[in-house]
Amino acid sequence: xxxxxxxxxxxxxxxxxxxxxxxxxxxxxxxxxxxxxxxxxxxxxxxxxxxxxxxxxxxxxxxxxxxxxxxxxxxxxxxxxxxxxxxxxxxxxxxxxxxxxxxxxxxxxxxxxxxxxxxxxxxxxxxxxxxxxxxxxxxxxxxxxxxxxxxxxxxxxxxxxxxxxxxxxxxxxxxxxxxxxxxxxxxxxxxxxxxxxxxxxxxxxxxxxxxxxxxxxxxxxxxxxxxxxxxxxxxxxxxxxxxxxxxxxxxxxxxxxxxxxxxxxxxxxxxxxxxxxxxxxxxxxxxxxxxxxxxxxxxxxxxxxxxxxxxxxxxxxxxxxxxxxxxxxxxxxxxxxxxxxxxxxxxxxxxxxxxxxxxxxxxxxxxxxxxxxxxxxxxxxxxxxxxxxx
Amino acid sequence: xxxxxxxxxxxxxxxxxxxxxxxxxxxxxxxxxxxxxxxxxxxxxxxxxxxxxxxxxxxxxxxxxxxxxxxxxxxxxxxxxxxxxxxxxxxxxxxxxxxxxxxxxxxxxxxxxxxxxxxxxxxxxxxxxxxxxxxxxxxxxxxxxxxxxxxxxxxxxxxxxxxxxxxxxxxxxxxxxxxxxxxxxxxxxxxxxxxxxxxxxxxxxxxxxxxxxxxxxxxxxxxxxxxxxxxxxxxxxxxxxxxxxxxxxxxxxxxxxxxxxxxxxxxxxxxxxxxxxxxxxxxxxxxxxxxxxxxxxxxxxxxxxxxxxxxxxxxxxxxxxxxxxxxxxxxxxxxxxxxxxxxxxxxxxxxxxxxxxxxxxxxxxxxxxxxxxxxxxxxxxxxxxxxxxx
Numbered sequence: 001x002x003x004x005x006x007x008x009x010x011x012x013x014x015x016x017x018x019x020x021x022x023x024x025x026x027x028x029x030x031x032x033x034x035x036x037x038x039x040x041x042x043x044x045x046x047x048x049x050x051x052x053x054x055x056x057x058x059x060x061x062x063x064x065x066x067x068x069x070x071x072x073x074x075x076x077x078x079x080x081x082x083x084x085x086x087x088x089x090x091x092x093x094x095x096x097x098x099x100x101x102x103x104x105x106x107x108x109x110x111x112x113x114x115x116x117x118x119x120x121x122x123x124x125x126x127x128x129x130x131x132x133x134x135x136x137x138x139x140x141x142x143x144x145x146x147x148x149x150x151x152x153x154x155x156x157x158x159x160x161x162x163x164x165x166x167x168x169x170x171x172x173x174x175x176x177x178x179x180x181x182x183x184x185x186x187x188x189x190x191x192x193x194x195x196x197x198x199x200x201x202x203x204x205x206x207x208x209x210x211x212x213x214x215x216x217x218x219x220x221x222x223x224x225x226x227x228x229x230x231x232x233x234x235x236x237x238x239x240x241x242x243x244x245x246x247x248x249x250x251x252x253x254x255x256x257x258x259x260x261x262x263x264x265x266x267x268x269x270x271x272x273x274x275x276x277x278x279x280x281x282x283x284x285x286x287x288x289x290x291x292x293x294x295x296x297x298x299x300x301x302x303x304x305x306x307x308x309x310x311x312x313x314x315x316x317x318x319x320x321x322x323x324x325x326x327x328x329x330x331x332x333x334x335x336x337x338x339x340x341x342x343x344x345x346x347x348x349x350x351x352x353x354x355x356x357x358x359x360x361x362x363x364x365x366x367x368x369x370x371x372x373x374x375x376x377x378x379x380x381x382x383x384x385x386x387x388x389x390x
Numbered sequence: 391x392x393x394x395x396x397x398x399x400x401x402x403x404x405x406x407x408x409x410x411x412x413x414x415x416x417x418x419x420x421x422x423x424x425x426x427x428x429x430x431x432x433x434x435x436x437x438x439x440x441x442x443x444x445x446x447x448x449x450x451x452x453x454x455x456x457x458x459x460x461x462x463x464x465x466x467x468x469x470x471x472x473x474x475x476x477x478x479x480x481x482x483x484x485x486x487x488x489x490x491x492x493x494x495x496x497x498x499x500x501x502x503x504x505x506x507x508x509x510x511x512x513x514x515x516x517x518x519x520x521x522x523x524x525x526x527x528x529x530x531x532x533x534x535x536x537x538x539x540x541x542x543x544x545x546x547x548x549x550x551x552x553x554x555x556x557x558x559x560x561x562x563x564x565x566x567x568x569x570x571x572x573x574x575x576x577x578x579x580x581x582x583x584x585x586x587x588x589x590x591x592x593x594x595x596x597x598x599x600x601x602x603x604x605x606x607x608x609x610x611x612x613x614x615x616x617x618x619x620x621x622x623x624x625x626x627x628x629x630x631x632x633x634x635x636x637x638x639x640x641x642x643x644x645x646x647x648x649x650x651x652x653x654x655x656x657x658x659x660x661x662x663x664x665x666x667x668x669x670x671x672x673x674x675x676x677x678x679x680x681x682x683x684x685x686x687x688x689x690x691x692x693x694x695x696x697x698x699x700x701x702x703x704x705x706x707x708x709x710x711x712x713x714x715x716x717x718x719x720x721x722x723x724x725x726x727x728x729x730x731x732x733x734x735x736x737x738x739x740x741x742x743x744x745x746x747x748x749x750x751x752x753x754x755x756x757x758x759x760x761x762x763x764x765x766x767x768x769x770x771x772x773x774x775x776x777x778x779x780x
Contacts, residue, residue, distance in 0.1 A: 049449030
């Protein structure tokens, strides 16, 4: 962790006795927020106040045990950090931890924190949760305060969080989620996203589908109906991922471009090519992607009506080996983003459930629900975890 | 004010030197939140922590000068409080201040606070802003944290706020509004909601339309095109108001019913008839209203595309006389709610601008924009205030 300070929480409260870490893009009063980059840290003053998301956890009685590492500028899935080092994935030490919320996921996976705040713009909570074998929630867009948090692509950014234990994740959710945006859903139906499963590696697909054969699941939720998320109007998940790539990266350059151009930090090959790509997206391309995005959101709304949740692989595989170079990882990320884009494009909550293993390494199942259903989605997740274990 | 404590803000920050009041449904650590009711206060413990919306204002350097009065349970537009007394409308002392955020509006109007946090479920910021002659913003639903705030009808509740000065309102907005939900809009077109103007009293309508004849306004935004908000699919504003009445009051009873049934507080004629009405709405009625609500939201999305904002009267008249009994005010509220319901149903931001007077008493102009456009709507508001003054 870049900053190992501790802050006691309130003496009592719903999170009493629990500890948490915060990805180092959440401000804590008096400390410089690094955003994963020594260049960022060197050009920013100590935070004037503590981000509300951190403060509500403290107020609820949780103890902050430190800031957690992340990809530079939260801008990759690999979880590596060329400047600060790469947190070790305790589930598979020779594999990457996944990112960008690598340190948050590892802090929870290794047991040094019960809860960890991350952020999920394009998948940065769901990917490391899947690779480290823990629970991770990307909340409904807007439901966790990002006041005092470094923005990446605001219309995609969410304040996601991790835990090992579902009851702990639910307790954190009860404190963190904006209450007025809760939309009560009684989930009664599960869909299998066939086109998403088709994108995963064969062994990953098989491991997840095997977990879903639990008879207790069928008894409770009936036969799992297969659907395609993509359709004639919105295209395939490849088209969806491309819409996200263009619209999110356009926003990222709007947010980071001025700072990058002013300071010209010497980013390595994990970040530099991405920033360069982002800088070249035109306003027209971004606008066209936004139109596509609205159609995709409508498509997801249509699929998620009537108490329906969707199951899909959280990632295409278990964590890739640490030995892979960035340009060997990029083809993997091109496929992973097809699985993470739907929730990001439509602003939907998605939780990653550690229900499978491939070659002894963890792999998460994605569970996505309608906007505002977060609390009920976690209740459904608890139910599923129990049924799949049975 | 029920509680006149003061809390210093941070020594420096964007709100340095400014003061604020908080409607007494925002928690402040160590103080009992009254929710406008001595019965509520007597049955609730002091708050365990400070609501994030209050905390971010303190962190930004503003000084809290006290809790502000409100209607009991924030459940009326009249601004009266049978238990704690009624704040005096400094613009027209023989008229009601409007509510439910009566004390917040009066604190700003009389100059005892620069900013005041209120809440707007069905119009509780826009109505007192109009009657007291100040600025009031109902933000996009979900953009101001309601963690640590008494819920009324969560899917309608918003953390609105007041100021006299538009630059101050904008500064408060920059601190309070959830940044990830900002959707940038360049406003280029203004619509006049003809069916909304038709609901206002003739002299109110005339005063507002007179203000809008400023030639500078036409030069900047072209001819103001008249539209009807209601349409064949969603019905009239009367139908819209009825959908809101049913769905919001159903939620209110879900939130407050258990407490009311347990404690049976002797509410007077301002609250008791409303609670009784709310308790009788069935789940089926509420569900039908929710379906209607979605259609209305889609109708507003359609109207508010392409950089468009809508103008409508904030209230049907200037503030009614203090001498009117609740059953004389009720027919007025039945009409006012038709003007405030569209933003509430669709979750849209609406600001009330003090641009007109009727019989020397203030009357606000409502300005409504698309979801997430709050910051840009305030920029448009600043522009309009200048053009209308010219």
